[in-house]
Amino acid sequence: MIFPVDNYGIEPFDKDSSNDDKSEQSFLDSIESIALSHKSNSPENTVIRNTELPYLSVEDYPEIESTENTDKKINELKSIIATIENRSYIPSEVRLGKTFRIDYERELNKAQLEAVTTIRGPVLVIAGAGSGKTRVIVHRVAFMIENGIDPGEILLLTFTRKAAREMLGRVQQLLKDNSAGKVFGGTFHSFSNYILRKYSNLLGIASDFTIIDEEDSADTIDLIRSELKIEKKEKAFPRKNRIQEIISSARNRNLTIGQVIENEFSGLKDFIADIDLIYRGYSKYKKICRIFDYDDLMDVLRDSLRDNPLFRSRMQKEYRYIMVDEYQDTNVVQKEIVEYLSEGSRNILVVGDDSQSIYSFRGANYENILRFPQKYPDCRVIKIEENYRSNQKILDFTNEIILNAKLGYKKRLYSKIEYVGIPEVRKFYDQQAEAEFVVDRILEYREKGIALNQVAILVRAFWHARYIEVELNKRSIPYVAVGGLKFNERKHVKDVISYLRIIQNPYDAVAWHRVLKYLPGVGTVTAKRIIEKIQTEKGIDADYIEKNKYADGLKSLTAMISRAKENSVTIPGKIEFIKEYYTPLLQAREYDYQVRLLDINVLIDLASKYNSLEKFLTEFALDPPSRNFGTKTIPLIDESEDAPLTVSTIHSAKGLEWHSVIIPHALDGLIPSVRSLKNIEENEEERRLFYVACSRAKQDLLITMPSYVTIYNAFLSYPSRFLVEISRDKFHYK
DSSP states (O other), X not given: OEEETTOBOOOOOOTTSTTOOOOHHHHHXXXXXXXXXXXXXXXXGOOEEEXXXXXXXXXXXOOOOOOHHHHHHHHHHHHHHHHHHTSOOOOOOOOOSSOOSSOXXXXXXXXXXXXXXXXXXXXXXXXXXXXXXXXXXXXXXXXHHHTTOOGGGEEEEESOHHHHHHHHHHHHHHHTSSGGGGSEEEEHHHHHHHHHHHTHHHHTOOTTOEEEOHHHHHHHHHHHHHHTTOOOSSSOOOOHHHHHHHXXXXXXXXXXXXXXXXXXXXXXXXXXXXXXXXXXXHHHHHHHHTEEEHHHHHHHHHHHHHHOHHHHHHHHHHOOEEEESSGXXXXXXXXXXXXXXXXXXXXXXXXXOGGGOOOGGGTOOTHHHHSHHHHOTTOEEEEEOBOSSSOHHHHHHHHHHHHTOXXXXXOOOBOSOOOSOOOEEEEESSHHHHHHHHHHHXXXXXXXXXXXXXXXXXXXXXXXXXXXXXHHHHTTOOEEEEOOOBGGGSHHHHHHHHHHXXXXXXXXXXXXXXXXXXSTTOOHHXXXXXXXXXXXXXXXXXXXHHTSTTHHHHHHHHHHHHHHHOTTSOHHHHHHHHHHHHHHHHHHXXXXXXXXXXXXXXXXXXXXXXXXXXXXXXXXXXXXXXXXGGGSOBSOOOTTSOOOEEEEEHHHHXXXXXXXXXXXXXXXXXXXXXXXXXXXXXXXXXXXXXXXXXXXEEEEEEEEEESOEXXXXXXXXXXXXXXXXXXXXXXXXX
């Protein structure tokens, strides 16, 4: 199909898309840039070009501009990488001089064995997708313990509590003892929480602080804005979630509020001074109320390590062997924490893959892994390139995606898995035809004996799958949509958690604001007055309650809290008291209150595993339950039917794998996103995102696209530029 080049389509502005939360003005700038790059819409400037993939080359796509500063940074990073690439790397021949409980030489390939047995000094392990990095970490911990290293001196930092728990569990299975239980393994946030509470006296902070999540943080920011009476009637002031995002981004990247807005939210320049004032008020408010948000956990630990020599020395002696998983996902603050901790022993190993750095919207900095040799010039660099997930044909395809990257450690993954199939790229007349073909292919997989739960549809944004979801429902094929409202984000769950937080920390003003609003006659002003009374007088006396029109409601609330606060009451018992008090409030405002009460029963069940309220609340905040609305099976099916297939965003699919992966809507402007086409670094992250999607497939990879997608009276018609860069013999096109 042939379309005029100048009618280049655009992706709709989607405020909910991860990694795409730029200002609307920035989005409109992108549209203008694309329009200019293709001249005008006048007939004399229209060039007719075949948009079929075989007829296109990279030159047919608008060049992405780069600033002088970006070019300078890229050249600097290339220089650092070159110093590594110029080292002739051949995995060392490792000969173990004694007998161990584990046969490391038999269980690991050469590169893995070198990474496992190199336990002194700085080590950078570049572990390609599917190359067994978890196996390396597990065996390395075991090897250190077998070599007499005290497990209590080992620190393993991961990005999920589940990953750390599974790794250390596997170490225990390998060694057949419980020594790995003394290793601290957990997320950066859980480690920070543990250390800050343990050394609170030395650091001069309250040990009973409570932790608030992003939504509570946004609510607090909104409260501060209201207190400061910041209003803009002539121009809409940014919403609380946007302000929270800006503040968090500035902290994660060691930037000022102004720098973040200038770089990423240019449409909000008029509000820099106001947002900066809100940030200062927010910081002060948290200190008074003994509240930590997620970023505080990182910042306070980093600042304490930097500014308190006694504390830093103690930490360096306590943790002499440090390992960091998924190092490409660390932000600037996390990197600094690791560097301070490892300063003494320099026994640090980081494992990661720069090609899978896709979380810049959460503050992750891909430069951290690239600059590791700059910080540690004597580091050992080990590349693990044997892939145990995908067949070689898929690897040939994915290798080319990433070899075209502007930056990164060059690696070529290989596999011993043979397969006759080859990645397939298909183009269809429209979105409906694409959806019908995708679902037909899913049914073909099923007929071949491939279970539905071994198939995934991975999308850049959820709206890319809307036609496919309709078709799945039409044919009663069960699926799960990964990425809905999480369990801990449900309103009634947050309410119950707020009551528990007050029981633990009566100065938690954020929690008080949440629960007081349910009392008749209590608004924002009255709630503020009540909270001030609580904080100055450490409670509310009976005389104060009797004098007010909301006395009955406040009396019932304080009575419930007093009953639940008793030390003799278990944590499930405390929630039972809360449930008894809260049920009438819930019933009065929610028609489906009985369904919501089931979630409170889930909380009771979860709490039964804890003896400490502080620990329960901390773990709930830092590692909430994974149950979410999005993972309900659609349509509802009998349990005897097939396990559902997965429809997921690419961001949510990282670290997972399926027999067959389908990537729809592979049009330029969707993959990569149109908003990355003005910034070379953002476009490179889009490349890595596409690489992550394709590298999830074990045996079959199918990439599809409609001939066009009409948006805003324009359309997208070009295949993704990442496909055009790949040699035609690496995939089958039809």
